[in-house]
Amino acid sequence: ETGVTQSPTHLIKTRGQQVTLRCSSQSGHNTVSWYQQALGQGPQFIFQYYREEENGRGNFPPRFSGLQFPNYSSELNVNALELDDSALYLCASSSGGVNTEAFFGQGTRLTVV
């Protein structure tokens, strides 16, 4: 059984550009959530995907969007990057049932310059 993997591990982008971050969920998991963790802060919920449909969204603007694929892997897309988007982006997968544990990836460190 493989864990949650994210790519890339680090990324530097210029303000105004677009970025795509990827997440492979743990085997058997059909639910993926994305979190943004700014320096010195706890993770903040961006959105969740369940069986390829968005299933809940946090307080993030529409330029944050996502996809989930039939194999339950997921992408986070951010358009029109701003300096404040610099953060660690975490992906977490779970089996989607009641009271199941969320397993986190190691994160992608995004720096916007």
Next chain:
Amino acid sequence: AQRVTQPEKLLSVFKGAPVELKCNYSYSGSPELFWYVQYSRQRLQLLLRHISRESIKGFTADLNKGETSFHLKKPFAQEEDSAMYYCALNPDYGGATNKLIFGTGTLLAVQP
């Protein structure tokens, strides 16, 4: 508003001393609360959840609805407990536990 507050950024104790990491929450419904831990160079992982009432690595946490608290306790700290600890709330109680509201975290440093 739903919120999780961890008032201490850093808690430093000596090995063998008791530990209490504070967590208070603001939530209008019945909360589901968790403690997550991140050891150095490792990913975030679940430590314990209030519904399971387990003791993991000697840590316990009791939900106090009157005080809206979920403090994490351990009677005797070990050096390997040094890590970042996050308290988290699930506003989707009974649903998928993957829409968590996290506190800002407390760094526990256990001195030899």
